Each structure stands twice: as structure tokens, then as C-alpha cells.
Amino acid sequence: MPKPIAEQGNDLRLAVFRLARRLRAHHTDDGLSDGQFVVLVTLHLHGPHTLTELAERERVSAPSMNRTVNCLEERGLLVREPDGDDRRKSNIRLTEAGTSLVTATVRKRDAWLTEQLGELSDEERVIVARAAEIMAGLAHR
Amino acid sequence: MPKPIAEQGNDLRLAVFRLARRLRAHHTDDGLSDGQFVVLVTLHLHGPHTLTELAERERVSAPSMNRTVNCLEERGLLVREPDGDDRRKSNIRLTEAGTSLVTATVRKRDAWLTEQLGELSDEERVIVARAAEIMAGLAHR
DNA sequence: TATTGTTATACTCTATAACTATA
DNA sequence: TATAGTTATAGAGTATAACAATA
Numbered sequence: 001m002p003k004p005i006a007e008q009g010n011d012l013r014l015a016v017f018r019l020a021r022r023l024r025a026h027h028t029d030d031g032l033s034d035g036q037f038v039v040l041v042t043l044h045l046h047g048p049h050t051l052t053e054l055a056e057r058e059r060v061s062a063p064s065m066n067r068t069v070n071c072l073e074e075r076g077l078l079v080r081e082p083d084g085d086d087r088r089k090s091n092i093r094l095t096e097a098g099t100s101l102v103t104a105t106v107r108k109r110d111a112w113l114t115e116q117l118g119e120l121s122d123e124e125r126v127i128v129a130r131a132a133e134i135m136a137g138l139a140h141r
Numbered sequence: 142m143p144k145p146i147a148e149q150g151n152d153l154r155l156a157v158f159r160l161a162r163r164l165r166a167h168h169t170d171d172g173l174s175d176g177q178f179v180v181l182v183t184l185h186l187h188g189p190h191t192l193t194e195l196a197e198r199e200r201v202s203a204p205s206m207n208r209t210v211n212c213l214e215e216r217g218l219l220v221r222e223p224d225g226d227d228r229r230k231s232n233i234r235l236t237e238a239g240t241s242l243v244t245a246t247v248r249k250r251d252a253w254l255t256e257q258l259g260e261l262s263d264e265e266r267v268i269v270a271r272a273a274e275i276m277a278g279l280a281h282r
Numbered sequence: 283t284a285t286t287g288t289t290a291t292a293c294t295c296t297a298t299a300a301c302t303a304t305a
Numbered sequence: 306t307a308t309a310g311t312t313a314t315a316g317a318g319t320a321t322a323a324c325a326a327t328a
Contacts, residue, residue, distance in 0.1 A: 002266075002267075002270075003270065005255050005258050005259055005266070006247075006248050006251055006255045008258060008266065008269070008270050008273070009251040009254040009255040009258055010247055010251050011270065011273045011274075011277075012254065012258075012269060012270075012273045013164055013250075013251060013254060014179070014182070014273075014277065015272075015273040015274070015276040015277040015280065016157055016160050016161050016164065016273075016276070017161055017164070017175060017179060018276075018277060018280035018281070019157050019276045019277075019279060019280040020157050020158055020161040021199070021200060021280070022200065022279070022280045022281075023154055023157065023158070034158060038155070038158065041155070058162070059162055059163065060162075106147075106151055107147055109154075110147055110150040110151055110154060113150040113153065113154060113279075114146050114147045114150040116279050117146050117149060117150055117153075118146055120275065124271075124275050125143075125146070125149065126143075127268055127271045127272050127275065128149070128153060128272050128275055128276070129143075129144065129149050129152065129153075130265075130268050130272075131156075131268050131269050131271075131272030131273075131276075132149070132152045132153045132155075132156040132157075132272075133152075133156075134261065134265050134268065134269055135156040135157070135159075135160045135269070135272075136152075136155065136156040136159060136160075138160060138163070138254075138257050139156065139159035139160040139162075139163045140159070140163075
């Protein structure tokens with residue numbers, strides 16, 4: 001008999017929070033917080049965004065995202081470019097420094113996780129990969 | 142050809158952080174933070190712990206856990222009982238109020254997740270359940 | 283009027299350092 | 306000396322409210 005769905009949900013929530021906390025503890029010393037790093041990755045993968053778009057994508061308030069973007073801007077990792085059509089907006093995009101930092105850092109930051117995944121069986125890795133897709137789907141409903 | 146493991150790691154990290162953030166946004170109004178809630182669940186599932194044990198289990202500093210425990214103690218959800226053998230220690234355990242709050246709240250807090258899981262296919266649910274086990278394993282290495 | 287971005291402000295959670303009591 | 310717990314303090318990240326500029 002399979003577990004009740006509510007219990008599965010509880011298991012999943014605990015696993016997700018614990019793994020998130022564990023991953024957070026494995027910062028490399030690039031001085032980027034998770035939130036900052038995820039913004040850089042988003043801009044790298046999906047191109048320029050406005051502040052509001054970034055805030056909505058990461059489900060964070062606009063002031064909070066503004067602060068994150070300010071930090072990254074001060075470090076020269078991204079720039080705000082005035083939007084030609086709508087002067088309220090600015091389009092936020094990675095600088096070259098930002099792009100190369102993302103590329104260089106992704107593997108470094110994932111080193112621990114990659115190592116752990118390497119110790120799983122092939123079957124387990126397939127499951128985790130599929131689950132990652134499913135969880136990403138859940139997350140943006 | 143399967144994805145490189147490093148890329149799988151990146152996908153998993155993003156999925157975990159996004160889902161964690163999403164779950165965090167679905168608090169019910171019981172006034173418990175994630176950290177507080179996880180402590181209650183831990184005590185419920187695994188019995189009394191010392192402060193240091195709780196801190197280590199949740200991979201959080203002792204002062205941080207102390208603060209969390211203080212909040213829960215003030216709310217009458219747990220108590221510190223002096224250890225008979227070692228007077229430096231106290232054993233932290235749920236009160237009746239704490240126990241019934243956990244039981245009552247678990248389902249409420251998981252309502253959103255349960256609903257989402259209910260919309261997955263049986264196959265997807267199996268994958269997620271297996272992945273939850275695997276991730277929990279990864280998290281406490 | 284509504285929307286985009288920003289500033290001001292406060293709250294929560296976290297950590298490190300230093301302290302007390304006990305082992 | 307070492308360990309369990311606590312207090313003091315500071316930093317990072319978040320939110321809401323109020324505001325400016327623009328649509």
C-alpha cells in the first residue's frame with residue numbers, strides 16, 4: 001500500500017528544506033548569497049529582465065529584489081539599461097564580468113552536490129533528475 | 142545521452158531552492174517559522190533532544206537554536222527538563238500543546254503541496270517519493 | 283489611475299565571540 | 306581543560322508602506 005499523499009508531501013517538504021539548508025552551507029567563498037547567485041544564473045540563462053520580472057520570477061518583493069540587484073550592480077556584475085519604449089523601466093543584463101563569473105562559479109558551487117550525485121547509482125540519478133523537473137514544475141504553479 | 146552530472150546538480154539545486162521558497166510562501170497562519178516548525182516535527186518524530194543535538198541535527202549554530210527553542214518554550218509548545226545525570230544539559234521535549242499543534246498543523250501546512258501532488262500522475266508521485274528519500278540521504282551526509 | 287522602480291524602516295533568522303556552570 | 310548552554314551583538318535577507326516618475 002502506498003503512503004498517503006499528505007505524508008508524501010510531508011516527506012518531500014522535509015527533504016527539500018534540509019537539502020536546501022545543506023546546499024546553502026556549501027557556499028564557495030565568492031561572496032554571493034543564494035538569492036544573488038540565482039539572479040545571475042537567471043539572467044545568464046534567460047537574458048535581460050526588468051526588476052519586476054526578476055522579483056516575480058524569484059517570488060520575492062520588488063524592494064528585496066532591488067536590493068539584490070543593487071549589490072550585484074555595485075560589484076559590476078550586471079547593469080541597468082534604460083528601456084527605449086518605457087522610461088519607467090530598465091532592462092537588467094549581465095556584464096562580461098557577470099557572465100564569466102556565472103560560468104566559472106556554477107561548477108564550483110555545485111562541487112559538493114556533483115560529488116554526492118556521483119556516489120548515487122545510475123537509477124537513483126535518473127530519479128533525481130526526473131524529480132528535479134517535476135519539482136521545478138510544482139514550484140512555479 | 143544523459144546530462145552531465147554537474148548539470149544535473151545545477152538543475153537539482155535550482156529546483157530545490159525554488160520549491161523551498163515556494164513552500165515557505167505557503168505558510169498557514171500558525172505563526173511558526175520553518176525552523177521552529179521543523180524543530181517541533183523533529184521532537185515529535187524522534188523524541189527529546191538536547192539543545193546541542195537539535196542544533197547539530199538542523200545544522201544551525203547553538204545560539205540560533207537556543208533562540209528558536211526559547212520562542213517555542215514561551216509559547217508553551219515544548220519544555221526544558223534538567224538532565225538527571227549531567228546538570229549542564231536539559232532535555233527538550235514537546236508539551237501536550239506542542240504535540241497536538243504538530244499533529245494538527247502538519248496536514249494544514251502541507252495542504253498546498255498535497256494538492257499539487259494530487260495533480261501529478263501516479264508515476265510522477267512515485268518518482269517524487271523516491272527522490273525525497275534520496276535527497277534526505279544527501280542532506281545528512 | 284495604474285504601473286515601475288525606489289527609499290525608509292523594521293522584523294526574522296543567522297552567525298561569532300564571550301561568558302557561566304558543570305564535567 | 307573541555308563541554309552545554311546562554312547572552313550580547315551584528316549582518317544578511319526579507320517584507321510593508323510610502324513615494325517619485327512615467328504610462
